[in-house]
Amino acid sequence: AQSVAQPEDQVKVAEGNPLTVKCTYSVSGNPYLFWYVQYPNRGLQFLLKYITGDNLVKGSYGFEAEFNKSQTSFHLKKPSALVSDSALYFCAVRDSMNRDDKIIFGKGTRLHILP
């Protein structure tokens, strides 16, 4: 069975500082990992994914995420936060062992960037 955890309900960071949004996962096979961002009253926007290859994945809007197999983590990072990064962030996972198409979303982490 696959699962994903985002241990923080919210993260507050001052503008210009680096940010990290945490995500850990559990799968039976290999993980396919995704990060999405949601702005108020909008759908989710895809940021980046890890399927295979380099552990450091670069995505949209200057975000990146590091896949750590030993810690089963896929934390989202950005070197310098912007106020416009304030939003709800979702980590998602799909288990390569699953035959269905479903991906599982974490509960979300609300990111507040303080001016």
Next chain:
Amino acid sequence: GAVVSQHPSRVICKSGTSVKIECRSLDFQATTMFWYRQFPKQSLMLMATSNEGSKATYEQGVEKDKFLINHASLTLSTLTVTSAHPEDSSFYICSARGLTGGNNQPQHFGDGTRLSIL
């Protein structure tokens, strides 16, 4: 690329009304579309997986007669909330995945539909 259009963005209607929500992939073909429901300050709850030309697969606890899904073409899936009641009020979001690249490709989401039943 990979734009998903969801319509309408907001619906307010009386209890007992049936409401249809459309989800279109504008610049790609999608064999699989997903319908989610999101409660305030909560994550997305998958309601059903819709495959073009076949019956939708509903998640446990989701009433298939209540939430009718039709995926008639590679670019359009519809969700009809039949005889809606106030407890059906929620934010409904669709997503689509393209034909190419396999099951590890990201889903692309519509902007959601805010349904309010009075």
